[in-house]
Structures are given as structure tokens and as C-alpha cells.
Amino acid sequence: MSLFKRPDFEAGRLLLIDCEPRSLANLHKSLQRLGITAQELFEDADDSLDGCFAAIVELEPFASPTTLQRLNAAGVPIVALTSHETLAHIQRAIELGATALLNKPITQGSVYTTLMMAIGLRERLDSDAQTIGALQQRLLARPLLAQALARLMVEQQIDEREAYERLRSLSMHLNRSLDELVRGSGGGPPAAEQGPAMRLLRALVRRPAVALSLLYIVIVVLLALFAPWMSPYDPSEQFVEGLSLEGAPLPPDTPYLLGTDLLGRDLLSRLIYGARTSLFIGLLANGLAVLIGTLVGLSAGFLRGWVGSTLMRFTDLMMAFPALLLAIALSAIFQPSVWIVALVIAMVNWVQIARVIYSETIALSARDFVAVERTLGASSLRILFSHLLPHLLPTILVWATLGISTTVLLEATLSYLGVGVQPPTPSWGNIIFESQTYFTSAPWLVFFPGIAIVLLSLAFNLVGDALRDELDPTLQGRS
Structure with a gap:
């Protein structure tokens, strides 16, 4: 990139077009101190543009459209002089081809800075036009x-x-x-x-651990979706031959590939149906948690003031309670079911993402593009949904993936403690809860659902970490 050089003010002249007498007096005073020669023009007066390095046009009494057309055609930088920096004045300046805006009152510093800005921007626009022109010429061949x-x-x-x-x-x-x-x-x-989706998928599958995690997640999801066709038996059916003569569960063998539980039910069938329950609760609870956390964090970070303070103090209050104890208390108050357990988990898991979204929304709200949108008259809803939310989607996606692991573990914990999904509905947590008395004599009853929980949580954690690495530009290249 070439360095911007200060123009030779002494060798050229500055045009003052349609300026009021008071503005002319202030401009001449400032320009004389800067050593700049100025020439006045009014109402499209015929004059040569030779040696003209810039022009200042006052918007209110402007009456020289032909002169402005000649200046734009010659690539002369134009500064619009106005006493009010409103949207209408900015639009008018853009229509005239101005590359900078000079506000009254006129000072020596503001004149110099605005001239340098206009000249520098014009040089950049000309350079970009030349680059695009050269590119178009190459593309023709x-x-x-x-x-x-x-x-x-x-x-x-x-x-x-x-x-x-x-x-x-x-x-x-x-x-x-x-x-x-x-x-x-x-x-x-x-x-x-x-497309970004295909690039992201390719980046994920290039990592062996993440590829295996995605494969395991797909297998569990397919088993959960097609449980009635994939499970060898009804998960609630009790088989007389499913217990030994002493009434103990059978170990893994044919025809029960993973053995039977303490009631003679096929463990593989219960694990497959348990995957449906655990995944349903994990996805539903985490989806609600992400939705609540995003709305709270986005509203608090964008609105600020007493609304933001109230929302974040409530978030801090929720974070002060231990999540597990709060979930146990809520489960004890309501009658446990699949829907109630999902709602309870969502109510204790939204606070973390609310904090993250709140911090990022504050940072994004201070960016220049948001200030420009406000200046152009964009509504708050447009800024929220057209500008802030798209920038937050990578963070939301990462937390949505990582949160599934947390919700699956919390559901298993609640079910193991007896305040989650209630029998006979199978879930991985209550399978362990029902079989804990047989831990030493029939360890497969605890091992198989336990390893399923660990692998699913690990898979979602690995995928979530990989998503964060790929979607967060500050982390790219570290792994």
C-alpha cells in the first residue's frame, strides 16, 4: 500500500464554490495561515480547473451543478461545507460527490484535517477504480x-x-x-x-477425533430415531428366560447381546430407547436454555440502563444457586416427566450463555457499523436482527453444541438420583439407578449405560471445541 503524501498547497489552488460571505471570510483567514491560495466561484462561473487540488462547496446556497460535474469528472476532491450534520445534509453531500464534510464553525485545524481526509479518500477511490479496471481487463481474456x-x-x-x-x-x-x-x-x-457450511464440515472431518465424535453422534441419533425398528425387543417386556435360576440378571450373550436387567428385560433394547429419551431431553432442554440465554443476554447488552442491570442481576442471582441443587428442588416440586425434566434443566442452564452473549453484545454495540446504522436511522430491531445477531451466531452455535453435553449429564444425574425421568420410561440415568444394587454381581448393567453417557458427552464436547476453533478467528491456526 502506497503512503499518502501531503499535497503541494503552494503550487495549486483551492476553489471556494457558492460560499456565503461570512463563510468566505473565515475560510480565507484559515487558508491564509495554511499558505493555501483560494479562488471564489459562484453560480457555474466559467473557469479552468488547472492547478485545482480540491474544492469546498457550501451546501445551503449551492447553485453550481455544472461546475460540480466537471470537478467529479476530473477527479478533484470535494469538501461539503454545512452548519448542520444531519442525515439529509450527509445524503446531499454524497449526491454532490463530496468525500468529506466540513462543519461550522470553521477553524484552521478543521479545514486542514478535512482537506487531507478528502484528498486521501479521493486518492484511495481512484486507486480502487484503477485496480478494478485492470482486473476487468484481465478477465476479458x-x-x-x-x-x-x-x-x-x-x-x-x-x-x-x-x-x-x-x-x-x-x-x-x-x-x-x-x-x-x-x-x-x-x-x-x-x-x-x-458455502460456509461445507467448508466448516470439511474442516471438522479433517480432525480424526472430531470425525469419530460426529460418527458416534450420528449413530446415537439414528438409533434414537429408529428405536422401534432397531431394538431387538420391547424395552418393557420381561422375559422369564431373561433371569437365571437364582433370579439374577443374565450376562451379555445370545440372544441378549448386552445381557438383561434385574427384571429380565433386554438391556440393549432399553439402551436404544434410553438414547431417545436422553437425546430428546438434551436437545429440548439445551435449545430452551440457548433461546432464553440469548434473549436475556442480547436484550441486556443492547438496551443497557436499568433494563440491562435488572436482567443481569437476575442472572447473577440464578448463578449463585448450585445448578444441581436447584434442579433437584425444582424436580421435587413438580411431578417428574420427560417434559418437566427438560424444562427444569433449561431453567438452570441458561445463565452461562446469557453472560457470554451479554459481553459480546456490549462489544459489538460499540463497533462503528452499529453507530453508522443508528446515524442512518435504522430501528433497534433492524440493528438487533440484521447486524448483531448474525455476528453472535457462531458463539450461539458453539454453546448450543457444548450445552448438549451438559444437559445429557444433568439428566442422567437427576434420573440416577430418582428425581428425573421415572420408570418404566427408560433413560440412561435411571437404568444405572435401577441397577446400582447389582454393581458388583452384574457390572454390565452399570458399565454399558455409563460408557454411553461418557462417550456422548465427550463427543459433543470435542465437536463444540472444534467448532469454537473454526468459528472464532482469534483461535484459528492454534490447533
Whole structure:
């Protein structure tokens, strides 16, 4: 990037177009101290633009549209002079081609700073135009590259320059020329540019531990969805031959692959149906927790004031209670069922994500793009849902994935303590609860559901950590 050089004010002149007498007096006073020669023009007076390095136009009495057209055609930087920095004045300045706005009262410092800003921005715009022009010339001779760029711009909603930079970075990463890259994709966007979801999935499966975790999660989900067809027996059916002569559970063997429980029921069938219960509660409870936490954190971080303070003090109050004790108390108050257990877990798990979303919303609200949207008159709902929420989606996705592990463990804990899902509905936690008296004589009754819980929690944790690494730009490249 070339360094911006201060223009030679002494060798050129500054045009003052349609300025009021009082403005002219203040401008001449400041410009004289800066050593800048100024020339006044009114109502499209015919004058040469030779040696003109910039122009100042007063918006209110403006009456020189032809002069402004000539200045824009010549690429001369234009400064709009106004006494009010309102949206209407900003729009008017943009229509005239101004690259900077000078507010009254006029001072030597404001004149110098605004002139330098206008000249620097004009040079940047001219440089960008030259770059895009050169790029367009190169694309005329490479139709496949032009086609790939066009499709990439439409699908990714980016401009031509950014699309070209993405293709160039990808070609360097793959050690292939641009022509080879687009020729292999038939003129469409390369595979690595076919959408963020596919890129994220490829990044995840490249990690062996995460790939195995995803495979285990898919297997558990399929077993839960198709439990009636995948389980060899009815999970509630008690088999006379499912107990030994002494009335003890049978160990893993045919026809009961994982053995039987203390009532002679097939353990594999109960584990498959238990996966349905545990996953349902995990997804429902975590989904509600993420929804509540996101709404509370987003509202508190955006609204601030007494509303934000009230919401976050309530969040702090909820965090002060131990989650397990609060869940046990709520489960004891209400009649335990699958829905009640899911609601109880959601009520104690939303506080962490509310804190995270609150912190990120405060940071995002202070960004320049939010201030610009407010200046342009955007409503609070538009800022929330069109600007803040899309930036928060990666964080929400990571916490939604990590939270499933927590909810599955909490459901298993509540069921083991007898205040979760009640028999005969199978869940991994109450299978361990029912079989704890046989821990020494029939350890498979505790081992198999226990290992299922551990593996599912570990799988969601590994996937959540990988998502955080891929979606958080500050962590990319560390793993």
C-alpha cells in the first residue's frame, strides 16, 4: 500500500464554490495561515480547473451543478461545507460527490484535517477504480475466471475485488494456478468456496477425533430415531428366560447381546430407547436454555440502563444457586416427566450463555457499523436482527453444541438420583439407578449405560471445541 503524501498547497489552488460571505471570510483567514491560495466561484462561473487540488462547496446556497460535474469528472476532491450534520445534509453531500464534510464553525485545524481526509479518500477511490479496471481487463481474456468470479459474488454476496482475492488465496493454498482452479470447477466457484457450511464440515472431518465424535453422534441419533425398528425387543417386556435360576440378571450373550436387567428385560433394547429419551431431553432442554440465554443476554447488552442491570442481576442471582441443587428442588416440586425434566434443566442452564452473549453484545454495540446504522436511522430491531445477531451466531452455535453435553449429564444425574425421568420410561440415568444394587454381581448393567453417557458427552464436547476453533478467528491456526 502506497503512503499518502501531503499535497503541494503552494503550487495549486483551492476553489471556494457558492460560499456565503461570512463563510468566505473565515475560510480565507484559515487558508491564509495554511499558505493555501483560494479562488471564489459562484453560480457555474466559467473557469479552468488547472492547478485545482480540491474544492469546498457550501451546501445551503449551492447553485453550481455544472461546475460540480466537471470537478467529479476530473477527479478533484470535494469538501461539503454545512452548519448542520444531519442525515439529509450527509445524503446531499454524497449526491454532490463530496468525500468529506466540513462543519461550522470553521477553524484552521478543521479545514486542514478535512482537506487531507478528502484528498486521501479521493486518492484511495481512484486507486480502487484503477485496480478494478485492470482486473476487468484481465478477465476479458479469461472467461472461465470471470464466470467463477460472477457466481462467487452472487452466492457469497461480496464485491468483485474480494471475490478475486479469495480465489487468489485459494490458488496459493492449493498450489494451483487460477486457470487450473476454475477449469476444474467448470467455471463455477471452487469446492472450497461453495458455502460456509461445507467448508466448516470439511474442516471438522479433517480432525480424526472430531470425525469419530460426529460418527458416534450420528449413530446415537439414528438409533434414537429408529428405536422401534432397531431394538431387538420391547424395552418393557420381561422375559422369564431373561433371569437365571437364582433370579439374577443374565450376562451379555445370545440372544441378549448386552445381557438383561434385574427384571429380565433386554438391556440393549432399553439402551436404544434410553438414547431417545436422553437425546430428546438434551436437545429440548439445551435449545430452551440457548433461546432464553440469548434473549436475556442480547436484550441486556443492547438496551443497557436499568433494563440491562435488572436482567443481569437476575442472572447473577440464578448463578449463585448450585445448578444441581436447584434442579433437584425444582424436580421435587413438580411431578417428574420427560417434559418437566427438560424444562427444569433449561431453567438452570441458561445463565452461562446469557453472560457470554451479554459481553459480546456490549462489544459489538460499540463497533462503528452499529453507530453508522443508528446515524442512518435504522430501528433497534433492524440493528438487533440484521447486524448483531448474525455476528453472535457462531458463539450461539458453539454453546448450543457444548450445552448438549451438559444437559445429557444433568439428566442422567437427576434420573440416577430418582428425581428425573421415572420408570418404566427408560433413560440412561435411571437404568444405572435401577441397577446400582447389582454393581458388583452384574457390572454390565452399570458399565454399558455409563460408557454411553461418557462417550456422548465427550463427543459433543470435542465437536463444540472444534467448532469454537473454526468459528472464532482469534483461535484459528492454534490447533
